[in-house]
Amino acid sequence: MISENTKSIQNSKIRDMFHLALQYENPVNLTIGEPDFSASDDVAKAACKAIIEGKTKYSENAGILLLREKISRYLEKExxxxxxxxxxxxxxxGAMGGLFQTLKTILNPGDEVIVNEPCWTNYIQQITMCGGAPISVGTKAENGFSIDVRAISEAINKKTKAIILNSPCNPTGNIISRRDLKELAAIVREKNILVISDEVYKHICFDESKFNSMATIPGMKERTVVIDSFSKSYAMTGFRIGYVAGPEEVISNITKLQENISACVSMPSQYAAVAALDNDGRHLNRMVQTYKLRRDYIMKKTEEIPFISCSLPKGTFYAFIDIHNTGMSSEEFAIELLKDKQIVVVPGTAFGEKGEGYIRLSFATSMKNIELGMEGMKAFVIENFA
Known part of the structure; x- marks a missing residue:
């Protein structure tokens, strides 16, 4: 009864750890990548106002024009x-819907899409769901998990349809440099392939780090599909709203697919998104400042723990911690940490085979949880490996 394609799709190890944690009374959960903030008051009020005013019908498949105009002005500014x-x-x-519909629009059976591992596991799953073949290219901690342009170039062949870029990157926190983007852009233009740029974390950058979009490289706007979401930057995960911007041929077909999948995004969510784009930015700035304080605390505490280390995340709200020196696999470490200290982290293999030897912590949670998590991890490592 169940299709072979569906059978090939695996449950996320992030959710697996989340469900394992339900066996314990008060676990410290550092797994889910969801802001612990609520949407700003003006966003919440805009959604409520839309409901009260009866703006709860179907919209155009592509979304209300007012929102698309706001997005257009926002992209011009950014x-x-x-x-x-x-x-x-x-x-x-959401960005997930945008990514799926983009892949469904461009892929024929057997087409290949290059992903840079470690990566968000949904890339691999969605490529497979759309009949494509994910091709993983590794990144290395000693290079700050920067993309390996040469390795990407060597992975391109006649079946390659697209490359997915995620910057800042979940789970590593790396931000792709403009120099690397320019180098990769020359290859993309030569090989005539598409870039799918997942930019959902672009406002969560720390220190002097700056986000760069492939679409801004000369000659790449027409070869790049930009995917973004209101979930991370505006703490609107439950509103389930994002957008895709790109070449007219791709966008018109994404909209055609959307008509047959979900029709449109919830109207109240669309009006909430309008309010988010009209926001003065203070809510976002407060979130980013808080994330930075939490990141700095995690980095400081990691230095106090023997056998583990962590490359400084330049963006996102994740720390990708190296546990190679413990001698445990990623899954063993995560499961034993849960059993012993009731601390929930994500094994690095949730982000592909090249994530082995790492665990991911989300610091999109309270400082109290982070303090408990880091102290518990320190005790776990010292008790088991020192």
Missing amino acids: LNLNYDSEKEITVTP
Whole structure:
């Protein structure tokens, strides 16, 4: 009864750890990548106002024009690029919906899509769901998990349809440099392939680090599909709203698919997104400042723990901790830490085989949880390996 394609899709190890933790009374959960903030008051009020005013019907499949116009102006401000609000932007059920519909639009059976591991596991799953073949190219901790342009180039062949870039990166926190983007762009133009740029963490950057979009590289706007979400930057995960911006041919077909999948995004969520884009940025700035304080605390505490280390995350709200020197596999470490100290982390293999030897911590949680988690991890390592 169940299709072979569906059978090939695996449950996320992030969710596996989340469900394992339910066996314990008060676990310290450092797994889910969801802001522990709520959406700002103006966003919440805009959603409620839309409901009260009866703006609860179907919208255009691509989303209300007002929102697409706001997104267009936002992209002009952020990227200095002009996207036609009627032809080059469509509003989707989160970035996940945008990614799936993009892949479904461009892939024929057997087409290959390059991903840079460690990576968000949904990339691999969604490529498979759309009949494509994910091709993993590794990144290395000694290079700060920067993309390996040469290795990407060597992985490209006649079946390659696209490359997915995620910057800042979940789980490593790496931000792709403009130099690497320029080098990769030359290869993409030569090979005539598409770049899917997942930019959902682009506002969560620390210190002097700056986000760079492939779409801003000369000659790449027409070869890049930008995928973004309101979930991370505006703490709107439950609103399930994002958007895709890109070439008209791709966007029109994404919108066509959306008509047959979800019709449109919830109207109250769309009006909430309008309010988010009108926001003065103080809510976002407060979140980023808080994440930085938490990141700095985790880095300081990691230095106090023998056998483990961590490359400084330049963005996102994740720490990708190296546990190779403990001699345990990622899954063994995560499960034993849960059993022994009731601390829940994600094994690095949740982000592909090249994540072996690491665990991911989310610091999108309270400082109290982070303190308990780091102290418990320190005790666990010292008791078992020192």
